[in-house]
Amino acid sequence: MKVIFLDRDGVINKEVGYLHKIEDFEFINGVFDACLDFQSSNYKIIIVTNQSGIERGYYSEKDFHTVTDWMLNQFKDYGVRILDVFYCPHGPESSCDCRKPKPGMFNQANAKYHIDMGESWMIGDKEADIQAANSAGISNTVLVKSGHNIDEKNSKAKFVFDSIKQVSTVL
Template sequence: MAIKTIFLDRDGVINHEVNYLHKISEFKFIDGIFEACISFKKLGYQIIIVSNQSGIARGYYSEDDYQILTRWLIDQFKEKRINILDSIHCPHSPDDGCNCRKPMPGMFLEAQKTYDIDMKKSWMIGDKETDIQAAIASGISNTILVSSGHIIDKESSSAHFFLTSIKESSQVIKN
């Protein structure tokens, strides 16, 4: 039976944006992230993180650095009794032409194939239009764009909902 999933971008949705974040000491959670994820779980959603990580291809940090931070991140959720089903990332640069870097749908399609996800019942919460484009290209129409500190051009966005933070997502995602 297909599952319903909340796909979360990492930087700007789960944590405050820091250019090429790869150090635990620089990681700061967005207020309300844990409460939002608890509400998603209560509604029967699985949670998957999908994140562009071009800092790997650019040589700013290694795949190992990324994995260390990701394991720590997932452990922080576990401590709050929140299971993250998976964390999928694209390590490529924007010029690599891969199918996984958002706005391409590769990470979403990989997750759909691996976990039998019902994309029509799933959601994407991102902070950039490329997050929304990737979700739509993979068959997800339920999309939220959070500003989390930066300006959003609502007129040219394809997102269905606009929020200032993930903290407000329970006003939109009801079941």
């Protein structure tokens, strides 16, 4: 199985900082069409997202799941199937192995689905997304400008694009 891994905030939805309410969730332009393209090219789609707001106490695990279920339904309405969502609820001081830039969520996904990492991709809006993917054996990486400010010159990403919209041009 080949997979396109997506970070959530800044890639799928506009980055608002510790998003945890449906009413604050705004899809980035073109995300549904991009995902339909990925599916047509026989990629499965998996979301890997840091959610330290949970450990920080800004919102609960239940809040996260409420937003996730709503988001997955929106995708479904457009014919997009998200295979799975992996999240790290821990904060930066935690010694967990799942918070990006650590590769734990990719490894969990690989253990569950037996993924061809060499044929897979990661799309993120932070260098930590790229680093985590590289550590998990994914060299096909895209940094998008639709979220956090990026340092394009010093990025390890294979491609830098304005948004997820452009990714299908290099698959």
